Amino acid sequence: MSGSAFHRFANPGRFLRLASTVLPWLAAATALCFAVGLYFALFASPPDYQQGETVRIMYIHVPAAWIAMFAYGWVGLASAAALIWRHPLADVAAEAASPVGAVFTFVALVSGSLWGRPMWGTYWAWDARLTSFLLLFFLYLGHIALLNAFDDRQRGRRSAAVLAVVGLIDLPIIKFAVDWWNTLHQPASVIKMGGPSIDASMLRPLLIMALACQCYFFLTTFMRMRALLLEARQRTLATRRNTARPRNVAPVRGA
């Protein structure tokens, strides 16, 4: 985002107003997408000819993994913006999104593991895709830990932002791990040259669930950003009142 657009929407006051209008719509969209997505994922889609019913795990595993990576991109880019422009909303955007991304990463790891057991014969393998994705989870945990590690909030945010930006390197590694190394994990079948290579009956639940997870990400992240901004405003009010009070009080005798 550049120039005027960035400044128009990156103003915290404007964001607060925008968020309160958008949140109810996002909540409705999230609920609707999950309802329709789950219907197709669990009822109105066929079993796979090789994977059988376990293909249904893909409808939560793949969207969770996509949003886990999207969320990290969000955290990393917001952190870069915070370090470069010192914009107050950028710090808040990174801090709010991190737990959401961590949850999606964990869901992708657990569901992948539960799919791997019957299909690969193992819950876990130290191969490139799985290991780089586990690293993503630790990057999230490190980011959250650093945010809370210092009494000085600003210092915590600065250190967390540096970690988040450095960690961005993990995203292309995850994406291309299946091409660069010989791994157990299958290569891309949706986002690739020449279009998706899976049947429409399976693409449908996958994409609707992905949309549901994307809506959930924005819903939860915007709620958390709003909370962080309101908490900051409250702290400012509290300190202003504490410093203002002595002037309003009558001088103490003998002081």
Added chain:
Amino acid sequence: MSEYLAMGGYAAFIWPSYGVAAVLLVVLFVLSARRLQAAERALDDKDSEGA
């Protein structure tokens, strides 16, 4: 119905996948919503004190 729930013998892998996702997403949403409500309420109280 029980045949559906058995998921072709893969019930032990499919339902926990969705279960973990559902529990974590709901818990995170509820925590975020509560935090937002608390922040909104605290600020309303501040305003009504006439500061």
